[in-house]
Amino acid sequence: MKVSKERRSEHRAAILRVASRLFRERGPEGVSVAEIMQAAGLTHGAFYGHFESKEALLCEVLAVMLAEASDQLRDLGPGGLDDYAQGYVSRSHLDSPGEGCAVAALGGDVARQSAAVRSAFTSGLKMFLDAATETAGGCEDARSLALSRVSQLVGALIVARAVRSSDETLALELLGSITTAE
Amino acid sequence: MKVSKERRSEHRAAILRVASRLFRERGPEGVSVAEIMQAAGLTHGAFYGHFESKEALLCEVLAVMLAEASDQLRDLGPGGLDDYAQGYVSRSHLDSPGEGCAVAALGGDVARQSAAVRSAFTSGLKMFLDAATETAGGCEDARSLALSRVSQLVGALIVARAVRSSDETLALELLGSITTAE
DNA sequence: TGTACATCAGTGAACGCGCGTTCACTGATGTAC
DNA sequence: TGTACATCAGTGAACGCGCGTTCACTGATGTAC
Numbered sequence: 088m089k090v091s092k093e094r095r096s097e098h099r100a101a102i103l104r105v106a107s108r109l110f111r112e113r114g115p116e117g118v119s120v121a122e123i124m125q126a127a128g129l130t131h132g133a134f135y136g137h138f139e140s141k142e143a144l145l146c147e148v149l150a151v152m153l154a155e156a157s158d159q160l161r162d163l164g165p166g167g168l169d170d171y172a173q174g175y176v177s178r179s180h181l182d183s184p185g186e187g188c189a190v191a192a193l194g195g196d197v198a199r200q201s202a203a204v205r206s207a208f209t210s211g212l213k214m215f216l217d218a219a220t221e222t223a224g225g226c227e228d229a230r231s232l233a234l235s236r237v238s239q240l241v242g243a244l245i246v247a248r249a250v251r252s253s254d255e256t257l258a259l260e261l262l263g264s265i266t267t268a269e
Numbered sequence: 270m271k272v273s274k275e276r277r278s279e280h281r282a283a284i285l286r287v288a289s290r291l292f293r294e295r296g297p298e299g300v301s302v303a304e305i306m307q308a309a310g311l312t313h314g315a316f317y318g319h320f321e322s323k324e325a326l327l328c329e330v331l332a333v334m335l336a337e338a339s340d341q342l343r344d345l346g347p348g349g350l351d352d353y354a355q356g357y358v359s360r361s362h363l364d365s366p367g368e369g370c371a372v373a374a375l376g377g378d379v380a381r382q383s384a385a386v387r388s389a390f391t392s393g394l395k396m397f398l399d400a401a402t403e404t405a406g407g408c409e410d411a412r413s414l415a416l417s418r419v420s421q422l423v424g425a426l427i428v429a430r431a432v433r434s435s436d437e438t439l440a441l442e443l444l445g446s447i448t449t450a451e
Numbered sequence: 452t453g454t455a456c457a458t459c460a461g462t463g464a465a466c467g468c469g470c471g472t473t474c475a476c477t478g479a480t481g482t483a484c
Numbered sequence: 485t486g487t488a489c490a491t492c493a494g495t496g497a498a499c500g501c502g503c504g505t506t507c508a509c510t511g512a513t514g515t516a517c
Contacts, residue, residue, distance in 0.1 A: 088478040089493050098493085114381055116298045120471060132473085133494045141471065184380070190428065195377020197431035198366070199296055209435035212428070216439075234446035235421060242424025243417070246372065246394070249379035253391035257398075264416035270511040271460050280460085302504060314506085315461045323504065 099137045101127040107148045111192035112185040115145055115200065145200070146207040152189035153211025157218040167222035168236060175240045176262040181247055190215070190237075191244040239265055281319045283309040289330045293374035294367040297327055297382065327382070328389040334371035335393025339400040349404035350418060357422045358444040363429055372397070372419075373426040421447055 090098070105126040109118040120141050121131040138144045163170050174180060175188065184192045190212065197208045216234060223233040243265045247258040272280070287308040291300040302323050303313040320326045345352050356362060357370065366374045372394065379390045401415040408414065425447045429440040 088495080089480050089491075091480065091493095095493065114298075114378070116296075117381055119469075121469090129493095130495055131471090132496060135472070136493060193377075194427050194431050195375075196296070198427075198433070199299055202434065205431065206435045209432040209439070212432055213436070213439065231446045234443055235425070238425035238428060238443060238447065239417060239421040240424065241428060242422065243420035245376050245380075245427065246420060246423060249376050249387065250391040250394055251380070252384065253388045254395070257391070257395065261416055261420060264413045265420065270462080271458075271513050273460095273513065277460065301502075303502090311460095312462055313504090314463060317505070318460060 098127065098129060098133070102129075102134070102137055102144070103148060103151060106144055107152055108185040110145065110148055111152075111187065111189060114196050115141075115193070115204075116196075142201055142204060145204050149189060149193070149197075149204065149207045150211050153208070153215050156188065156190075157211075157214040160215065160218040160222055163222055165222060166224055168219055168224070168233060171219075171222070172236065172240055173266065176243060176265050178259070180244065181251060181258060181262060184248060188241070188244065191241050191248070194241060195245065280309065280311060280315070284311075284316070284319055284326070285330060285333060288326055289334055290367040292327065292330055293334075293369065293371060296375070296378050297323075297386075298378075324383055324386060327386050331371060331375070331379075331386065331389045332393050335390070335397050338370065338372075339393075339396040342397065342400040342404055345404055347404060348406050350401055350406070350415060353401075353404070354418065354422055354447065358425060358447050360441070362426065363433060363440060363444060366430060370423070370426065373423050373430070376423060377427065 102123060106118070106123045109123055109126065112118075120134050123144075124131045124134050134144075138147070160167060160171055180187045193208075197205055200208075216237065219233040219237050220230045223229040223236065226232065243261050247261040250261070251258040284305060288300070288305045291305055291308065294300075302316050305326075306313045306316050320329070342349060342353055362369045375390075379387055382390075398416060398419065401419050402412045405411040405415040405418065425443050429443040432443070433440040
């Protein structure tokens with residue numbers, strides 16, 4: 088049955104919201120269109136009225152997540168990258184990939200996705216790295232420092248999440264080594 | 270038709286070898302049992318004579334790859350972690366995930382795999398991190414330094430591979446920022 | 452050593468299943484008068 | 485403003501497909517005599 092324009096846009100926003108969480112929690116191949124739609128309170132058939140394909144949804148989700156992360160980082164102001172790093176290696180970030188950094192949650196999958204998805208990720212990441220550079224502190228090689236810092240954060244979180252359920256101590260040690268070093 | 274014991278063990282080794290490459294290239298869900306067996310020169314039905322399940326194969330592949338990487342790192346001797354890092358951020362490692370580090374290629378997938386797979390990965394990673402600590406150099410906080418260094422390498426390679434086809438310059442910049450910093 | 456036969460590695464058809472996507476249909480929305 | 489009707493968002497059955505896994509069968513291996 089038809090639905091008001093307002094409801095329709097609420098539905099679209101709900102799909103994006105739940106997809107954003109589910110993709111990060113389970114990976115692009117670990118979630119089905121039907122699951123996303125069910126979590127959004129709709130049936131699977133309605134999906135293609137909102138998005139051209141599952142792949143198109145992933146592109147949009149990546150773009151939104153990375154834009155939001157860039158804005159959040161920029162809002163922290165000069166030197167904010169250190170604050171960001173502190174939250175990044177926190178216990179809650181380790182435990183909640185569905186609400187955390189898209190790069191850590193989906194970065195390993197992106198290389199295997201279609202060109203459209205890789206392109207969307209790359210555009211978003213550029214924005215994020217620019218924001219990281221701006222908030223890295225005033226030194227001349229801020230860009231290089233920001234890039235290596237982001238690499239470190241992403242790597243530590245990915246590896247910590249991989250070992251977390253088998254060896255929580257090691258997971259926390261990996262995250263702890265970031266703030267300790269440098 | 271039956272095959273000599275020698276051939277049988279050659280077949281098993283071939284399955285492990287091609288699975289090791291294909292899993293790293295395409296991820297655990299991106300390769301089918303039939304593809305692995307075809308690449309090994311067999312038909313899919315023979316798979317279950319060698320391994321209990323696809324999951325069991327992944328466990329064994331992870332254990333083998335991480336043990337080999339640990340040995341290679343240890344063979345570099347004291348201070349070898351720096352040599353290892355140099356090869357790690359190389360152009361050829363960026364371009365050949367199928368022959369490269371298992372942590373970078375599969376680390377992002379491990380958290381979503383079964384408990385058995387996560388356990389196999391964790392055991393292997395512990396060995397690798399011990400080897401990294403031994404070769405990190407003589408300072409007192411060698412362990413912490415080794416962990417943060419490995420995180421940095423893994424993160425940089427994962428992100429560089431994600432953006433590589435859309436922005437090769439950025440991929441190389443990410444890898445370059447590792448050797449530059451610190 | 453030579454032969455008869457039990458073993459068992461590999462084959463390929465078949466299984467149930469879940470996936471992404473399509474589409475005829477339903478009925479509320481919102482527009483034209 | 486009230487009514488008749490065209491529009492179109494959502495529904496759910498259906499599609500083709502590829503997946504992991506099973507299994508009856510084949511025929512070479514390797515053992516017992």
